[in-house]
Amino acid sequence: MRLSNVSFRYMRRGPWVLREVELDLRPGEVVEIVGRNGAGKSTLLKLLAGALRPTRGSVVDRPPVVGYAPDAFPTGQPFTVAAYLAAVARIRGVAGPGPWPERLGMTELLDLPLGDLSKGSAHKVGLAQALLASPGLLILDEPFAGLDAQTRAELPVIAGEIAAAGGIVVVSDHQGGLRDLASRRRLSVVDHRLADAPPEAEEARPRLSVVEILVDSAEAPELTAELRARGYDAHLRPAPPPDAPAEADSPTPPDAPTAADATAPATTEVHR
Amino acid sequence: MTATMALVRFKLAAYARSHRLLQPLFALVCMLAIFYGAPTSPGGEPSAYADAAGLLVIVFAWAARSLLDTEPPTQRLISMTSAGGPGREVAAGLAAALMVDAALAAIAVAVPLAHGFVETPSAAVIAQGAALHGLAVLVGIGLGALSSAQIIPSPAASMFALLGGFVGLLLLSITPAGPLLVPIVGWMRAAGDGALGAMLPALALPTVLWSCLAVLLYVRLRRTRP
Numbered sequence: 001m002r003l004s005n006v007s008f009r010y011m012r013r014g015p016w017v018l019r020e021v022e023l024d025l026r027p028g029e030v031v032e033i034v035g036r037n038g039a040g041k042s043t044l045l046k047l048l049a050g051a052l053r054p055t056r057g058s059v060v061d062r063p064p065v066v067g068y069a070p071d072a073f074p075t076g077q078p079f080t081v082a083a084y085l086a087a088v089a090r091i092r093g094v095a096g097p098g099p100w101p102e103r104l105g106m107t108e109l110l111d112l113p114l115g116d117l118s119k120g121s122a123h124k125v126g127l128a129q130a131l132l133a134s135p136g137l138l139i140l141d142e143p144f145a146g147l148d149a150q151t152r153a154e155l156p157v158i159a160g161e162i163a164a165a166g167g168i169v170v171v172s173d174h175q176g177g178l179r180d181l182a183s184r185r186r187l188s189v190v191d192h193r194l195a196d197a198p199p200e201a202e203e204a205r206p207r208l209s210v211v212e213i214l215v216d217s218a219e220a221p222e223l224t225a226e227l228r229a230r231g232y233d234a235h236l237r238p239a240p241p242p243d244a245p246a247e248a249d250s251p252t253p254p255d256a257p258t259a260a261d262a263t264a265p266a267t268t269e270v271h272r
Numbered sequence: 273m274t275a276t277m278a279l280v281r282f283k284l285a286a287y288a289r290s291h292r293l294l295q296p297l298f299a300l301v302c303m304l305a306i307f308y309g310a311p312t313s314p315g316g317e318p319s320a321y322a323d324a325a326g327l328l329v330i331v332f333a334w335a336a337r338s339l340l341d342t343e344p345p346t347q348r349l350i351s352m353t354s355a356g357g358p359g360r361e362v363a364a365g366l367a368a369a370l371m372v373d374a375a376l377a378a379i380a381v382a383v384p385l386a387h388g389f390v391e392t393p394s395a396a397v398i399a400q401g402a403a404l405h406g407l408a409v410l411v412g413i414g415l416g417a418l419s420s421a422q423i424i425p426s427p428a429a430s431m432f433a434l435l436g437g438f439v440g441l442l443l444l445s446i447t448p449a450g451p452l453l454v455p456i457v458g459w460m461r462a463a464g465d466g467a468l469g470a471m472l473p474a475l476a477l478p479t480v481l482w483s484c485l486a487v488l489l490y491v492r493l494r495r496t497r498p
Contacts (some may be wrong), residue, residue, distance in 0.1 A: 010496065050357060051349045051498045068353040074344035078289035087285065090278040091354045129350060139353075 001025040001048075001137065001168060006057035008043060017043045021057070021194045023187075025137075030159055030169040032178050034197050035189035041172040042071065042141055044189060048170055049139050063136025063168065065092075071141040071172075073126030075114045081125055082110040085132070092133040100128040103158065105150050120146035127151075131158065138162050138169045144177035156181050213268045214239055220266035227268065239267045275355040279364035282351070284371065287342045293372065296335035300376055303328060308388030317393040320384065321401030322463030325408040326456040328380055330438045332412025333419070335376060336369035337434060340420040348422075349498060362494050366487065369413050377405040400468050404459055407479045411441070411454055414486025422497045423490065454482050 006021040017040045025031065025048075035041050046052040047059065049068040077084065085097040101107045106124045109117065117125065123146050130138060138159070144152055156178050159169045163183075171178060178184050188197035215223055220236050227234035287293055304324070312320045343351065352361040381402050385392060393401075417423070419433040444450060445457040455475050462471040 046349065046498070049349070049353050051352045053358075053495055064356070066353045068350060070346045070349060072346065074346040074350075076344055077286060077347060079286070087278070087282045088350075088354050091275050091282060091351070093275060093278075126350075129354070 001059070001061045001063065003047070003054075004058050004060070006047060006054040006059065008047060008052065008055045016192055018047070018189075018194070019192045023194060025168045025170070027136075027166040027168060028163050030163050030178065030181055030184040031171070032184050032186045032197075033170065033172045033189060034174070034186065039189040040192055041189050044194070045139050045141050045170065045172055048137070065133050065136045067130035067133070067135030067138045069123075069126045069130035069138075069140045069143055071145065073122040075117055075122045077114050080111055080113055081106070081117070084114060084125065085110075085128060088129045089132055094133050097128060098132065100131050103154055104128055105148065105154075118146075120148060120151075123147060124151060127155070134165070134167075135162065136167050138167055140169070140171045140173075142172055142174060144173060144175045152177060215266055215268060217266035220268055224268050234268055236266065236268050276360045276364050276367070279351055279355045279360065280368045280371070283339065283342065283364060283368040287339045287368070287372065290342055292338045292342055293335070295338060296331050296376065299331050299334065300328070300380065303331060304380060304383050308384045311390050312384065312388055314391045314393075317384075317389055317397050318400060318463040318466070318468050319460070320388070321381070321397070322404055322459045322468065324380060324384075325401070325404035326442075326460055328377075328405070329408045329411050329415070329441070329456065330435070332373045332376060332409050333415035333434055333438060334412075335372050336413045336416025337420050337430070338416075339369045339372055340365050340417060340422065345422075345498075352498065358494070358498060362491055366413065366417065366490075369416065370409070373409040373412055374406075377402075377409050381405050396469065400463075400472060403472060403476070404463075404468075407459070407476055407483075410480060410483035411456075414483040414490070415441070417490035418486055420490075423493050452478055454479050 002025070003021050003023040006018065006023075007016055008018045009016045021044065033041050033044065043052065045068070047054060048062075049066050050059070050062055051068070079087065082097075085101070089096050101110060104124045104127055106121065106128065109121050109124070112121075114122070114125065123143070127140070127143060130140070140155075140159075143155055147155070159171065159178065160181060162169050186197035188195055213223070217238075224234045224236045307320065307324045307327075348361060351364075352358045355361055355364065381398070385398070415434065415437045419430050419437060421427075421430060424430040424433055441454050442456055444453050445455050447453075451458055451474075455478060458471075458475055459468070462468045462475060
């Protein structure tokens, strides 16, 4: 499959979302596409899937069977999971949902209405419908978002199987879910153009700090739980005795949240 | 079953299960109750059919528009890849709209035969009535498709386009250029003059042409509005 000089914009005089994209995709290849939000990754995936036509340039030799899993599966549809997958199977000309409900850990969801699904469960339905017909081109837009650990572990295996069977797998991923798939090729959408992504080791990693908050022991569990609920990696430990030597080179940055009144020996350590 | 026909079935199922069908169906029942509430005397059937067909264009357009709007945008992307291309998704949507409108038109033709016409008209008159309702379906699909959410995302603007488009069609059809446009009022006049059988081909030709142009424009616009 080849994209030649592909440019795209949604309206005649609108801004270019992608410019002069050149891309060769070979059978058996797993491609990971990275880039900041709004860079054009999802548009590129829709062009690859054939849902959008390039404003300029061409896409040739697309495999006939394409599986596309969107970043957010549309649950506002009047079907149960089983009825939905059966309908997609009929459209794709296959007998039924195959092994995917079991492999994606969603057999217990089959009788539920789509509208009752959680985000992660809906995401599984989106993945299952994309996999129904052994796709020659599998396109996954943020496939790891909201998935449980079992399915997160299974998805790279499935991608590897599709590739081993000669399929092309293209994944847009912010979460590094394919990190363990050594053979993948990484591309980056930057400034509306496609380029080879820098090796992961060279990518900017988030800077981490540790904030120690000294609080009354009675308040410490509640504060720790509250910080955890806000997404922080918070740990509770007893404070050192008042006469113990202070730690040198505190990692607390100047603009970090400061400690509450230090009236009793309990410390909450917060990582982010 | 081909991918396109399976997709048509999926769209029809979604349309029926979402209860969107009830809105145009309710409007159809109300309009038929008004049209045929009083008995139609023998000889008045062609005129009654023509008036009903002309005014039911808005119901057929509404039904087509609401069917095309049933699938969420992301599901349309999934449907495109599942069916094997955007063209099949667009074709399936139009085919499903045609089926729904054809069923509504069949009801509109059959109801006065059971209640409304004092005497059952001849087969020729029934065929003329069916033909006029068929033309109304084509006009309704064109108008409904061009006012659907894929083409006009704003619900208010879409509704304005639907209603304004219908009123515009009616008004234009009474102008001197009316016979060359969609001659809805021409249907009514021809039926009232007893000349519907002779004039039907001349009335059908511009109607079919303009309806096909509207559908082709919709298909063209959908290339950049998946």
